[in-house]
Amino acid sequence: MTYDLLIKGGTIIDGTGTQRYKGNVAIKDGRIAAVGDVDGEATQVIDAAGLIVAPGFIDCHTHYDAQMFWDPTIDPATWHGITTIVVGNCGFTLAPVRPDDKPYALGLFSATEEVPMDVLEQNTSIDWETFPEYLDKLEKVECGVNVLTQFGHAAVRRYVMGEDSLKREATTAEIGEMVRLAEEAMKAGAWGVSTSFSPHHIDGSGGHVPSFFAADDETEALAVAVGRMGRRSFALNPRSKREGISPEDKALMSRLAKASGITISWNDFGAGAADWLGTLEFMEEEIRQGRDVRVVARCQPAETRYNLSQISPLYSGQAAWREFCGLPREQQMAAMADPAWRARLAEYWKGVRFLAAASVEKVDNPKLKPLVGRYLIDIAEERGVDPIDLMFDIALDDGLDTIFLLRGRFKADESDAERILRSPSTLIGVSDGGAHLQTFAGADFPTYFLQHWVREKGTFTLEEGVAALTSEVADFMGIKDRGTLAPGLAADVVIFDADKVQPELLETKPFPGGTAMRLVKRARAVPYVIVNGTPIIEKGERTSAVPGLLLRA
Structure with missing residues (x-):
């Protein structure tokens, strides 16, 4: 041959x-x-x-839904050995969508995933309505990698309820229609359902996304539908996370796993989270009890850029920050200098652990150049001032053009991260590729994982590391013909x-x-x-x- x-x-x-x-x-x-x-x-x-x-690496948490239409290379994922991507995460899909509601769908992607609206409008022509029609469109799109998509709860809730999806709980009839559409999508090829209750996810108007308002019965009905259709994945973004997973969120995940009989996963977990160990032990106990609750965790240090004049996933869940970032620049300058406004804005940052990892990355004011590369807490200690006030003052002195950087700085967290990554409840991933493109670039997780956790730390053998990036993700998603090297x-x-x-x-x-x-x-x-x-x-x-x-x- x-x-x-x-x-x-x-x-x-x-x-x-x-x-x-x-x-x-x-x-x-x-x-x-x-x-x-x-x-x-x-x-x-x-x-x-x-x-x-x-085997080619599989990225199970991406947002390349829109990028696929204007970048067939799926840059930068392919550089890092990624050959298969999963889109439709966090409840956000570009279908189903009513013909008169396309601006809302694009606005949600723009606001939450931080892709400029003009880029979406110019490069994403929505000529479908139903999810099966959307899949037929994707089949014709030229793409360098394989694509799997989940069915988005936020999208279907908006489709069924319209503006009411942002105001109230769904009726029994509306839940039934959402389930019908979810089953229709899975029959057409969707791999599961995703949702988000995160207060940090916002739509184009700055409000919460439709799935945020769902009652637990609605969420359970969708999870049960996934199991009934023989799919493996129900992915959610919980209401609590940075402050620690709440008892209510833990109870919901346990309830969904028991009712559906499938894997309930959530994403973006790290050693910097409050009560990370208690959360990890909760998931491990759920698995021991036969309820498959898992997390998809980042393996690389946090590296997030933010500009205080622009909305960021760091503070998009705060009403004061959403209001502030919607103001014209001159009004923002005045607000940040105003004691009352300043107190409202500072409230979010009080007690935030990751502020200790914030540094000054870029300034336009020449007088501020000596601060570039330095941590805010170090500068604040030298000057005897509060680090939050210092951050606001630097931004004001720079005309609100300063770029700040959050990057993990404490080596002591590495042992905590090892505990998370080695847990049977953990999958490696959360690139968020295709989203937050002006904030961070997370598609490098496979090569960082192989460099740091395999070669440098020895936390995983090379064989274990490759399995974590391939077959373990394929098994998690239910992909039968990828993830291993074998004939056929x-x-x-x-x-x-x-x-x-x-x-x-x-x-x-x-x-x-x-x-x-x-x-x-x-x-x-x-x-x-x-x-x-x-x-x-x-x-x-x-x-x-x-x-x-x-x-x-």
Whole structure:
């Protein structure tokens, strides 16, 4: 047989967690034809000597829903070995949507996911209404990676209830219609349902998103529908998180897991969260009791940029900050200098643990240049002032143009993070790729994980690390033909140098039209990324190939 592609001489880590071995991988018609002791003629041969050959990585928490329409490369995910993405998270999907409600759908994405509205309007032409129609559209979109989508609770609640979705609980009839539409979506290929109750998620008007107002009975009905349809995933963003998961949220997750019989997952958990250990022990006990409650956790340090004149996921849940960020710049300057306004704005920051990790990243005022790179608490201690007042004063002196940076700074948190990442209740992920593009770039999590937690810390063996990025995520989502290297499975492959793999430094790229900039990171030592048998990264550079598929459940 003549193969389409033969990867020769590499060290194979097949994604199952079993021991690595030397061998070849043969690919034919987009599928793995043979693994191990295989040779023969091939149209293309890749020399993988000295490199790891592994299944393509799967990112289970992204927001590339809109980016897919204007960026077939799904930048920067592909640089980091990601070959499959899951969209439709946090309850946000671009379907179902009524013809006269398209501005609301785009406004919600713009506000919560921090994608400029003009970029969405110019590059996302919504010519569908139902979720099956949306999937048919996605099937025609050229994309470099495979795409799975969940069904969004916020979207369907808005579709069924209209403006009332932002005001009240749903009636029994309305819940029934939401369930019917969710089942219709899953029959068409949706992989599950996602929702959000987070006060930090806002729509285009600055108010809470529709799913925020759902009663527990409504949420349970959707979760039960997922189980009834044979799907595996119900993903939620809880009401509490930064201040610690509340007893009410824990009770809801336990209730949903028991009623549905499926995995209930939530996202974005780290060692900086209040009572993180109690939350982790709660999930581990739920699993022991037969209720599958899990978290998708970040593995890289927090690195979030914010400008106090603009709404940020850090404080979008606060009414005072939403009001402040909606003011014209001159009124913002006056408000921040006003004692009453200042007290309202400062209230959120009091007792916030991560303020200790805030530094000054960029200023326009030359007099403030010596502060760049320094932590606010260090400057405040020198001056004998409150760090919150200091932050506001720096911003005012800079015309509210200052960029502040939150970055993890305390090494003591590493042991806490290890405990979280090694827990049986934890999945590795939460890139938030496609969202918060002016705040952070989280699509580098696979290469950071391999660099830091595998190579440098030794918290995971390389075999365990690859499994965490591949088969464990595939099992979690119910993906049958990806996540491992085995004959007959889809030929999604990443080839990397285990001794050198890591993210590159942060850089900026323009959005389409050049109206704003977005943050991206490339990867080091990932020379080949292959999707459905076709290289999309070859010798470290992106090809023009777009072999990705819409994967229907």
